[in-house]
Amino acid sequence: MSDLEVDVVVIGAGPVGENVAGRAHQQGLSAAIVESRLVGGECSYYACIPSKALLRPVDLYAATQRMPGVAEAVSGGVDVSAVLARRDAFAAEDDTGQADWLSGAGITLLRGHGRLAGERAVEVTHHDGTTTSVAARYVVVATGSTPARPPIDGLDTVNAWTNQEATQVKEIPASLLILGGGVVGVEMATVFRRLGARVTLVQHGDRLIPTTEPEAGRRLQAALEADGVDVRLSTSMTAVRRDGGSGDGAERSSTGGEVVATLDDGSEVRGSELLVAAGRRPATSDLGVDTVGLEPGRPLDADESTTVLGDWLYAVGDASTGAKLTHMGKYQARICGDVVVARSRGQELGGRYSHHAATAEHTAVPQVIFTDPQVAAVGYTEAGARDAGLPVRAVSYEIGSVAGGSLQADGYDGFATIVVDTDRAVIVGATFVGQDVADMVHAATIAIVGEVPLERLWHAVPSFPTMSEVWLRLLETYGL
Numbered sequence: 001m002s003d004l005e006v007d008v009v010v011i012g013a014g015p016v017g018e019n020v021a022g023r024a025h026q027q028g029l030s031a032a033i034v035e036s037r038l039v040g041g042e043c044s045y046y047a048c049i050p051s052k053a054l055l056r057p058v059d060l061y062a063a064t065q066r067m068p069g070v071a072e073a074v075s076g077g078v079d080v081s082a083v084l085a086r087r088d089a090f091a092a093e094d095d096t097g098q099a100d101w102l103s104g105a106g107i108t109l110l111r112g113h114g115r116l117a118g119e120r121a122v123e124v125t126h127h128d129g130t131t132t133s134v135a136a137r138y139v140v141v142a143t144g145s146t147p148a149r150p151p152i153d154g155l156d157t158v159n160a161w162t163n164q165e166a167t168q169v170k171e172i173p174a175s176l177l178i179l180g181g182g183v184v185g186v187e188m189a190t191v192f193r194r195l196g197a198r199v200t201l202v203q204h205g206d207r208l209i210p211t212t213e214p215e216a217g218r219r220l221q222a223a224l225e226a227d228g229v230d231v232r233l234s235t236s237m238t239a240v241r242r243d244g245g246s247g248d249g250a251e252r253s254s255t256g257g258e259v260v261a262t263l264d265d266g267s268e269v270r271g272s273e274l275l276v277a278a279g280r281r282p283a284t285s286d287l288g289v290d291t292v293g294l295e296p297g298r299p300l301d302a303d304e305s306t307t308v309l310g311d312w313l314y315a316v317g318d319a320s321t322g323a324k325l326t327h328m329g330k331y332q333a334r335i336c337g338d339v340v341v342a343r344s345r346g347q348e349l350g351g352r353y354s355h356h357a358a359t360a361e362h363t364a365v366p367q368v369i370f371t372d373p374q375v376a377a378v379g380y381t382e383a384g385a386r387d388a389g390l391p392v393r394a395v396s397y398e399i400g401s402v403a404g405g406s407l408q409a410d411g412y413d414g415f416a417t418i419v420v421d422t423d424r425a426v427i428v429g430a431t432f433v434g435q436d437v438a439d440m441v442h443a444a445t446i447a448i449v450g451e452v453p454l455e456r457l458w459h460a461v462p463s464f465p466t467m468s469e470v471w472l473r474l475l476e477t478y479g480l
C-alpha cells in the first residue's frame with residue numbers, strides 16, 4: 001500500500017516539470033511533484049534568469065556606446081553592485097513564490113529526492129530521512145541536468161565554479177578562466193569581462209559556439225577579443241592547480257591563490273577563479289531507472305510523444321534526449337501533459353502537428369545566445385542540413401546594409417543567413433547575428449514550421465526602416 005496515490009507524479013520541479021504537472025492537473029488529473037532543491041529548477045536560480053539579468057545591463061550599455069549623442073551622455077560603465085542587486089531581485093535562492101503557485105494550483109509538492117521504485121512507483125526520501133511512497137498511473141522524469149566535469153588533472157582540488165557560482169556571483173573576481181566555448185562559456189565571458197574581470201576562454205574545438213553557423217562563431221570571437229577577452233581555440237587544459245596565493249604577488253580568491261591551468265601547448269594561463277562550462281549531463285544517475293531496466297546516467301530516450309516506456313513512463317527537458325533549452329523543455333511538457341490526459345481518457349494520440357507530438361524537436365529548435373552580438377538561430381545550419389541529406393542553398397546578407405540596421409547602431413555589425421531546401425523552396429534554417437536580433441528569429445521559426453514557400457514569403461513585406469528588411473534582401477539574394 002502506497003502513502004500517496006495520484007494520476008501523475010513528476011520528478012523534478014524545474015520549469016519543465018512544473019509545466020507537465022500544471023498541464024495535466026488543469027485537465028482534471030491529480031498530480032504530485034517531487035523536488036530535492038528549489039522549485040523553479042536550474043533555470044530560475046542558476047541559469048536562464050540570472051544570466052540574462054546580468055547580460056541585459058551590459059548589453060544595453062554597449063548599445064549606448066554605439067550611438068552618438070547617447071554615448072557621451074551615458075559613459076563610465078555600468079554600476080556593478082546595482083546590476084548584481086537587480087539579478088538578486090530576479091533570482092534570489094528562495095522558492096516560496098513558486099511553491100505557493102503549485103499549492104494554489106492544487107498540485108502536491110513533495111520535498112526530497114525522488115527515485116523510481118519499479119513500474120508506476122516512486123519513492124521520495126525527504127531531507128529528514130523519512131520516505132513517502134507514491135503510486136501513479138503516469139511517471140514523468142523532469143530531473144534536468146548537471147554540469148559535465150572533463151577529466152583534467154587537479155580539477156577536483158581548485159574549487160572550480162559551475163554555472164551556479166557564476167550566475168550567483170556576489171563579487172566580480174579580478175580574473176576568470178573559462179573552460180568551454182559553448183553557450184555558457186561565451187555568455188559568461190561577456191558578463192564577467194564587461195563587469196570588470198580579465199577573462200581567458202579555453203575552447204578545445206576550432207571555433208566558438210560550434211553548433212551554429214561558422215560565421216556566427218567568427219563574429220562573436222572577434223567581438224569578444226575586441227572587448228579584451230583572451231580566446232584560445234583548439235586548446236585543451238591538461239592540468240589545473242591553485243597557487244599558494246600569499247607573498248608571490250598572486251591574486252587571492254575566496255578559496256586560495258590563483259588558479260593556474262596548464263594548456264596542451266605547455267603554456268599556462270591564470271585566473272582568480274575557473275568556470276567549467278563544458279556541457280551538461282542528464283540527472284539520471286541516482287534515479288532508480290535501473291529498477292525498470294534503463295541505464296543510469298544516460299538521457300532518457302523519449303519518442304515524439306515524450307514516452308519512454310509503455311504508456312506510463314515519460315521524460316522531458318534536460319533529462320531527456322530532447323533539446324536542452326527551457327522553451328523546448330516546456331514545449332515537450334505541454335505535449336507530455338496532453339498525452340497523459342488523452343491516454344487517461346482512452347483517446348488515440350494525434351499525428352504530427354497535433355498536441356501529442358513534439359514535431360518541432362526535429363524541424364525547428366530556436367535558440368538565442370545573449371552575447372554581443374546576439375546569435376539567434378532556428379532549424380538547420382547549412383552544414384547540418386547537408387549532413388541530413390537535404391538539398392540546400394544558403395544565402396547571407398549584412399544587416400548593417402539595410403536601413404533599419406544602420407539606424408539601429410553606428411557601424412552595425414551583423415548578418416542574417418537563410419538555408420533553403422531547394423527541392424521544396426522552403427526555409428529549413430535561419431541565423432541572425434547582431435545587436436538586438438533576439439526577437440527576429442521567431443519570424444523564421446514561423447516560416448519553417450509553416451513550411452511557407454519562398455514565393456509566398458515574398459508577400460510578407462517587412463516594415464521600413466526595420467532590421468527585418470533583411471528578409472527582403474535575403475529573398476532577392478536567393479533570386480526572387
Ligand SMILES: Cc1cc2nc3c(=O)[nH]c(=O)nc-3n(C[C@H](O)[C@H](O)[C@H](O)COP(=O)(O)OP(=O)(O)OC[C@H]3O[C@@H](n4cnc5c(N)ncnc54)[C@H](O)[C@@H]3O)c2cc1C
Nearest residue numbers: 012014016036041042047048114143144317318324325326
Ligand atoms: C548558465 C545557463 C544559462 C542558460 N540559459 C538559457 C536560456 O537563456 N534559455 C534557455 O532556453 N535555456 C537556457 N539554459 C538551459 C536551461 O537552463 C535548461 O534547459 C532548463 O533549465 C531545463 O529545465 P528542466 O526543468 O529540464 O531542468 P532543471 O531546470 O535542471 O530542473 C530540474 C529540477 O529537478 C530537480 N531534481 C533533479 N533530480 C531530482 C530528484 N531525483 N528528485 C527530486 N528532484 C530532482 C532539480 O533539483 C531541479 O530543480 C541555460 C543553462 C545554463 C546552465
Ligand SMILES: NC(=O)c1ccc[n+]([C@@H]2O[C@H](COP(=O)([O-])OP(=O)(O)OC[C@H]3O[C@@H](n4cnc5c(N)ncnc54)[C@H](O)[C@@H]3O)[C@@H](O)[C@H]2O)c1
Nearest residue numbers: 150180181182183184185203204205277278279324368369
Ligand atoms: N541562451 C541559451 O539558450 C543558453 C545559455 C546557456 C546555456 N544553454 C544551454 O545549456 C547547455 C549547456 O551549455 P554549455 O555551454 O555548458 O555546453 P555546450 O555543449 O553548449 O558547450 C560546451 C563547450 O565546451 C567545449 N568543451 C568541452 N570539453 C572541453 C574541454 N575539456 N576543454 C575545452 N573545451 C571543452 C565544447 O567544445 C563545447 O563547445 C547547452 O545545451 C545550452 O544550449 C542555453
